[in-house]
Amino acid sequence: MHYSGFKVIKEALTGHRGWGPAWRDATPKAQYDYVIIGGGGHGLATAYYLAKEFKQARIAVVEKGWIGGGNVGRNTTIIRSNYLLDGNEPFYEFSLQLWENLEQELNYNAMVSQRGILNLIHSDAQRDAFIRRGNAMILNGAGAELLSTEQIVARYPFLNVNNARFPIKGGLAQHRGGTVRHDAVAWGYARAADRHGVDIIQNCEVTGFRIENGACTGVETSRGFIGAKKVAACVAGSSSRLMEKAGMRLPIESHVLQAFVSEGLKPLLPGVITFGAGHFYCSQSDKGGLVFGGDIDGYNSYAQRGNLPVVEDVCEGGMAIFPNLGRARLLRMWGGIMDMSMDGSPIIDRTHVDGLYFNGGWCYGGFKATPASGFAYAHLLATDTPHKTATAYRFDRFATGHMIDEKGMGNQPNLH
Amino acid sequence: MLINHPILGPRDAGEFVYKGDASLIRRPDWQADDAVAQFIDYGYLRDNPAGLHRELWFHEQGDRSWLVVTRDTTTHEITKVELARDVARAEGRSK
Ligand SMILES: Cc1cc2nc3c(=O)[nH]c(=O)nc-3n(C[C@H](O)[C@H](O)[C@H](O)COP(=O)(O)OP(=O)(O)OC[C@H]3O[C@@H](n4cnc5c(N)ncnc54)[C@H](O)[C@@H]3O)c2cc1C
Helix, strand or coil: CCCCHHHHHHHHHCCCCCCCCCCCCCCCCCEEEEEEECCCHHHHHHHHHHHHCCCCCCEEEECCCCCCCCHHHCCCCEECCCCCCCCCHHHHHHHHHHHHCHHHHHCCCCCCECCCEEEEECCHHHHHHHHHHHHHHHHCCCCCEEECHHHHHHHCCCCCCCCCCCCCCEEEEECCCEECCHHHHHHHHHHHHHHCCCEEECCCCEEEEEEECCEEEEEEECCEEEEEEEEEECCHHHHHHHHHHHCCCECEEEEEEEEEEEEECCCCCCCEEEEHHHCEEEEECCCCEEEEEEEEEEEECCCCCCCHHHHHHHHHHHHHHCHHHHHCCEEEEEEEEEEEECCCCCEEEECCCECEEEEECCHHHCCCCHHHHHHHHHHHHHHCCCCCCCCCCCCCHHHHCCCCCCCCCCCCHHHC | CEEEECCCEEEEHHHCEEEEEHHHHCCCCCCCCCHHHHHHHHHHCECCCCCEEEEEEECCCCCCCEEEEEEECCCCCEEEEEEHHHHHHHCCCCC
16 A cells, blocks of 8 residues: 555545555565564665565565564664764765655655754864864765854754853754654564565564574574575674574674653754763654663663663753753653674674674664665675675674774773 | 672672673683684673673772672672682682
């Protein structure tokens, strides 16, 4: 069923009896060409591009819970392409371009909103670093603008520009950045993949791999064995747990990141602001809630809930820069498990097992990567060569010394 | 989270800095034939278990000792705290 304005009016006049389910709840078949493990944003996008762009068939997405129940439905919905390094920036810019046309592509309203993102500057050294990053963005066609304090005050009059420790001295803006309705991304890709014949199999946990003579021939699941020519792992925070079953140790630690939403308020915050120095970032959802977060809790965790010190730290950071936040009440908070890699950048690569592929290490920034990650992973699966924007995302970069360390933090996952 | 420091008693986890898997105590021998491979493993690969995890915490805002904390990564419950010095010595390091 194609969604359109005409369809909405027709359904409104006929009692909304013509809407069917957006995708089939498939049961597993015995054999596929491709089995993608993990029905998050990346797994669903991979299935969609594999079918649509690379004309592959007999594809299944296998999800242990329900699609959208993982990080794709837990994140703070920010998209941007404001990276510095060559290994990253072309990839994230490719992703932003896919976002810009996503709704037409999927025939689904994902509420892509290019409301702009602003990174605040507090010192000369930080200004130098941000100018350098802005230039890298401009070179990659992503666009960037350095804003003065006056320009920031004109757009965000409520910001405390005279904080004693972190006075606002300017900012780096990417006007094409913004937010996207995260659940709708999962649903939109699921529906579009389903329309291309992909089987979406929920409540089906992968419990092991069948590996014969160094080649993966399928997956053991809670709903029985499913055979596949190619198996594509794509489980974000669960990456180490899953790949352990194929005898792999990964350059990844799992950490919890928390997010917060206030009660609904009238329009206040037109764009996304990040106060990196104070561990706080914020946007306002279309429902009016202020959506904000800060640092990861900082220790290995699979608990999907965080602890109070970070709640306090995030709220202190918020109050320092955004004092009227103190009048709003916190409505909800939650946590998600991040696949924090050793250099803060992801991996899209083959493994030592033939026919077994890996996508993970997205840290706290994989939502914005969803379209490009799906596209690049589908490219790798279909052609056995990396997509041109994802050639640096290799497993062996740690051994060869080609780390992609945006912040220069070294092999300490909780600092990225 | 409270960490029951072996010398100082229960302390707020906020006083500590987290380093990671306690296997980092076992630095490879740089003269071994496969030292490069061992150091890649040591520097970059982790078990990252869901369940009991032995990990290094540094009491930065306290007595600046390193601790080995045994904690469940699925519940955050801490079951054992040792001085890293004692753990390392028991393994034969720096006698
Ligand atoms: C609080 C928070 C805020 C964030 N904010 C942002 C942001 O503003 N911008 C941004 O770009 N990124 C953000 N992120 C990061 C982003 O959400 C993730 O990097 C991204 O969603 C990960 O990819 P995914 O959508 O495929 O993951 P998921 O949705 O987690 O998908 C993985 C799926 O695999 C399934 N799975 C796991 N194990 C198995 C198994 N054995 N068998 C079958 N299925 C399995 C899981 O159930 C899950 O559904 C944030 C994350 C969090 C938690």
